[in-house]
Amino acid sequence: MTQTLVIKIGTSSLTGGINGRLSLATLAQLVEVLCQLRQQGDRVVLVSSGAVGVGAARLNLRERPRQLARKQAVAAVGQGHLMRIYDDLFTVLGQPIAQILLTRHDIIDRQSYLNAYNTFHELFDLGVIPIVNENDTVAVDELKFGDNDTLSALVASLVEADWLFLLTDVDRLYSADPRYQADAKPIDRVERFEELDALAITLGDRGSEWGTGGMATKITAAKIASEAGVRTAITEGKFPHNILKILGGEALGTQFIPQPKTINARKRWIARALIPRGELWLDAGAVEAIVHQGRSLLAAGITQVKGDFQAQDAIKLCNSNGEEIARGLVNYNRQELNQIQGKRSRDIPEILGYEGAETIVHRDNLVLGIKDHGNHS
Numbered sequence: 001m002t003q004t005l006v007i008k009i010g011t012s013s014l015t016g017g018i019n020g021r022l023s024l025a026t027l028a029q030l031v032e033v034l035c036q037l038r039q040q041g042d043r044v045v046l047v048s049s050g051a052v053g054v055g056a057a058r059l060n061l062r063e064r065p066r067q068l069a070r071k072q073a074v075a076a077v078g079q080g081h082l083m084r085i086y087d088d089l090f091t092v093l094g095q096p097i098a099q100i101l102l103t104r105h106d107i108i109d110r111q112s113y114l115n116a117y118n119t120f121h122e123l124f125d126l127g128v129i130p131i132v133n134e135n136d137t138v139a140v141d142e143l144k145f146g147d148n149d150t151l152s153a154l155v156a157s158l159v160e161a162d163w164l165f166l167l168t169d170v171d172r173l174y175s176a177d178p179r180y181q182a183d184a185k186p187i188d189r190v191e192r193f194e195e196l197d198a199l200a201i202t203l204g205d206r207g208s209e210w211g212t213g214g215m216a217t218k219i220t221a222a223k224i225a226s227e228a229g230v231r232t233a234i235t236e237g238k239f240p241h242n243i244l245k246i247l248g249g250e251a252l253g254t255q256f257i258p259q260p261k262t263i264n265a266r267k268r269w270i271a272r273a274l275i276p277r278g279e280l281w282l283d284a285g286a287v288e289a290i291v292h293q294g295r296s297l298l299a300a301g302i303t304q305v306k307g308d309f310q311a312q313d314a315i316k317l318c319n320s321n322g323e324e325i326a327r328g329l330v331n332y333n334r335q336e337l338n339q340i341q342g343k344r345s346r347d348i349p350e351i352l353g354y355e356g357a358e359t360i361v362h363r364d365n366l367v368l369g370i371k372d373h374g375n376h377s
C-alpha cells in the first residue's frame with residue numbers, strides 16, 4: 001500500500017561530532033532509507049532543519065546566533081550548503097529532490113496554502129522528494145514557526161500524510177529530560193494526549209545546544225498531526241533504519257496513535273494553520289447555540305471583544321470564563337464588532353450604515369473543541 005510519509009530531522013541529529021559539523025554517516029543512511037521508501041512507491045517529504053547550524057559551522061561561529069538579522073544571514077549561508085549536500089547524496093542514488101521553503105505567512109494565506117498543496121502533489125507525481133525548511137531568511141519574528149516540529153506537523157496535515165517521523169537526538173520521549181534525570185521513564189505509546197497530562201512530563205523549553213524546540217514542540221507537533229489523522233513517531237535520528245522498522249510494525253521510539261479525523265481539511269487549516277488575532281467572549285445562550293445546536297455565531301451573544309483583528313482573521317470564541325470553546329473566521333473587524341456586539345442582527349445595517357454579513361462567524365468557518373497546544377512545561 002502506498003503511504004505518504006513526512007520525515008523531520010532536527011539540527012541535533014544532523015550536526016554531531018566535532019564543532020557541530022554535519023554528521024555525514026547519519027545523512028547518508030537517511031538518504032538511503034528515503035530512497036528505498038520512494039522506490040517502494042511511497043510519497044516521501046523530508047523536513048530538514050540545520051540551515052542555521054550548518055551556516056554557523058561554515059562560518060566558523062562558535063555558538064548559535066541570537067540576533068534575528070544575524071540568524072537570517074547565517075541561515076542563508078547554511079540552507080544552500082545543506083541542499084548541495086542533499087543533492088549530492090540523493091544524486092548518487094538517482095533520486096531527484098526539490099527545495100520548498102515556507103514561511104508561516106504562506107500557510108496562513110489560503111491561496112498560498114492551496115498552491116503548496118498542489119506543488120507537493122505535482123512533485124509526488126514526478127517521483128521527487130521535496131525537502132522542506134522554514135524560509136528563515138525572510139521570516140519575520142512574530143510570524144515564525146521557529147522550530148521545524150510544528151512546521152512538519154502542518155506539512156503532514158497539508159499533504160494528508162499517514163506518518164510523521166520526528167528524528168531527534170534521543171530515542172524516545174521520557175517522563176523527564178533524560179540528560180538530567182537518569183531515572184526518567186520511557187514512554188513507548190500514547191493513545192490519548194490526556195495520558196501525557198496525567199504523567200506530568202517535564203520537557204524544558206529548549207533542547208540541545210543547536211536544536212530549538214526540545215520535546216515540548218515535538219508533543220505539540222504530535223497533537224496537530226494526530227488531530228489530522230497522522231500517526232507520529234519520535235525516534236533517534238542516528239539510526240534512520242528505525243523508520244523502516246517502525247513501518248514494519250516494531251514498537252520503537254514513542255508512537256502516537258492518530259485520532260479519528262473529525263474535521264475536514266479546510267477546518268483543520270482554520271484551527272491550526274492560522275494564528276488567532278483576537279477573542280470574542282460569549283454568553284451562555286450563544287455557547288449553547290454553537291456548541292450543541294451547530295449554529296453560526298450572531299452578534300447578540302457577544303459580551304466582550306478582545307484583540308485587534310481584521311475581517312476574515314481567525315479569532316477564538318470563549319465562554320464567560322474566558323475558556324476557548326471554538327475557533328473561527330470572523331466576518332467583521334474589531335471596530336465594527338465594538339459597535340454591534342450584543343445587538344440584534346437586523347439592526348446591524350442601521351448601526352454600521354451598510355449591509356454586512358448576517359453572521360459574525362458562519363458555522364462553515366467555525367471549528368469546535370479547540371484547545372491550545374503546547375501547554376506542557
Ligand SMILES: Nc1ncnc2c1ncn2[C@@H]1O[C@H](COP(=O)(O)OP(=O)(O)O)[C@@H](O)[C@H]1O
Binds near residue numbers: 168207
Ligand atoms: N521529557 C523528555 N524526553 C526526552 N527528551 C527530552 C525531554 N525533555 C527535554 N528533552 C530534550 O529534548 C532534546 C531534543 O530536542 P532538540 O534538541 O530541540 O531536538 P531537534 O534538534 O531534534 O529538534 C533532547 O536532547 C532531550 O535532552
Ligand SMILES: N[C@@H](CCC(=O)OP(=O)(O)O)C(=O)O
Binds near residue numbers: 011048147
Ligand atoms: N529553520 C531552522 C530550524 C531551527 C531548528 O533548529 O529546528 P530543530 O533543530 O528542528 O529544533 C534551521 O534550518 O536552522
